[in-house]
Amino acid sequence: MRxxxxxxxxxxxxxxxxxxxxxxxxLAVALRHPQAQATVSEAGRDAAVCVELKDFSLRWNxxxxxxxxxxxxxxxxxxxxxxxxxxxxERGWTxxxxxxxxxxxxxxxxxxxxxxAFQAIFGYFNVPCTPQVLSDMVYEVEKLHHGTPSGIDNTxxxxxxxxxxxxxxxxxxxxxxxxxxxxxxxxxxxxxxxxEIVAEVAKAKAADPAKYDAIxxxxxxxxxxxAEAFQKGxxxxxxxxxxxxxxxxxxxxxxxxELENLVRAAMxxxxxxxxxxxxxxxxxxxxxxxxxxxxxxxxSALESSGAAMSIVTEILHHENA
Ligand code: PMV
Numbered sequence: 433m434r435x436x437x438x439x440x441x442x443x444x445x446x447x448x449x450x451x452x453x454x455x456x457x458x459l460a461v462a463l464r465h466p467q468a469q470a471t472v473s474e475a476g477r478d479a480a481v482c483v484e485l486k487d488f489s490l491r492w493n494x495x496x497x498x499x500x501x502x503x504x505x506x507x508x509x510x511x512x513x514x515x516x517x518x519x520x521x522e523r524g525w526t527x528x529x530x531x532x533x534x535x536x537x538x539x540x541x542x543x544x545x546x547x548x549a550f551q552a553i554f555g556y557f558n559v560p561c562t563p564q565v566l567s568d569m570v571y572e573v574e575k576l577h578h579g580t581p582s583g584i585d586n587t588x589x590x591x592x593x594x595x596x597x598x599x600x601x602x603x604x605x606x607x608x609x610x611x612x613x614x615x616x617x618x619x620x621x622x623x624x625x626x627x628e629i630v631a632e633v634a635k636a637k638a639a640d641p642a643k644y645d646a647i648x649x650x651x652x653x654x655x656x657x658x659a660e661a662f663q664k665g666x667x668x669x670x671x672x673x674x675x676x677x678x679x680x681x682x683x684x685x686x687x688x689x690e691l692e693n694l695v696r697a698a699m700x701x702x703x704x705x706x707x708x709x710x711x712x713x714x715x716x717x718x719x720x721x722x723x724x725x726x727x728x729x730x731x732s733a734l735e736s737s738g739a740a741m742s743i744v745t746e747i748l749h750h751e752n753a
Pocket of ligand 1: 448449450451452453536537538539540580581582583584585626630709710711712715
C-alpha cells in the first residue's frame with residue numbers, strides 16, 4: 433500500500449507575544465521537538481476520504497455527516513487541498529494525524545498539525561507547494577479557531593526558520609548563531625484558549641490605551657533588540673530581554689502563579705532568561721540555557737516545581753525554506 437508521511441515542527445515565541453497582535457515585531461523559532469506527524473495512504477478507489485486522529489482515537493469519514501469541533505480543521509484542509517489543487521482527488525485515500533505537541537500550550541499545535549497534513553497530502557499527490565503557499569493555507573485553517581491570529585504560528589512552522597515577524601511586513605529570517613544554546617520548555621499542564629486571552633487583552637487595552645500601547649511598544653523593542661542578540665549569539669543579553677518581557681507580560685495580566693513559579697525555578701537553576709511563551713495564563717514557559725548540563729539542571733528544577741511536562745529542545749533551521 434502506497435503512503436507518504438510528513439512532519440512539522442512546533443513553534444516558540446522567544447519575545448513579543450500579544451504585542452505582535454498590535455503590529456509590533458515578535459521573535460519566534462521553530463523547534464525540532466515536539467512535532468506533529470501526518471501520513472496519507474492509499475484506500476479503496478471509491479472510498480470517501482477518511483481522517484484518522486490518532487491522539488483522539490477518532491475516525492471521521494468526509495462523506496458522512498457534518499464535521500465536529502475536532503474534525504472541522506480537517507474538513508477545511510480537505511476542501512482547500514481539493515479546490516486549489518486538481519491533482520488531489522475527492523476519494524480513495526486516508527489521512528492519519530498525530531502530534532506530540534500538547535494542545536493549547538503556546539507551541540502552535542494546531543498550525544503544526546495542519547502544516548504536516550498539507551505536506552503529506554501535497555507530497556503524496558506530487559503537488560509542488562512553496563513554503564509561502566503552505567503558510568497561507570495553514571493560516572486559513574488557523575482562522576477557524578483563533579479568529580484573527582497574527583500569523584506568527586503558520587509562518588514559523590511552515591518556514592521552519594527563526595523569524596522576526598511583524599504583521600503585514602516582509603518576513604525577516606534570522607541567521608542561527610554558531611555558539612550552542614538550548615531551550616528548556618516547562619508546561620503548566622493547563623491548556624489555554626488563545627482567542628479568549630487575546631480578546632481580554634483587547635478589552636483591557638480599550639479601557640486604558642496609553643498604558644497598553646506603552647507596554648506593547650516596549651515589548652516590540654525587546655523583540656528587535658533580541659533578534660540582534662540572537663544572531664550574534666549574545667545569549668546572556670537575550671536572556672535579560674526575556675526576563676524583562678516576562679515582567680511586561682505580568683503587567684499585561686497574562687501570566688499566572690504556575691508560570692511565575694516555573695520561571696523563577698529556571699532562573700534559580702542558572703538559566704540566562706525565562707518567560708512564559710504564547711498567550712499565557714497557563715500553557716508553557718521557556719528558559720534559555722548555554723549547555724546541555726545547564727539544560728538538565730533547569731529541567732529538573734522545572735519538574736520539582738510542578739511542571740506537568742518538560743522538554744529540552746533545539747531550534748530548527750531549514751536553510752533553503
Ligand atoms: O496560541 P499561542 O499560545 O501560541 O499564542 C499566540 C501568540 C499571541 O500573540 C498571543 C496571539 C497571536 O495571534 O499572535
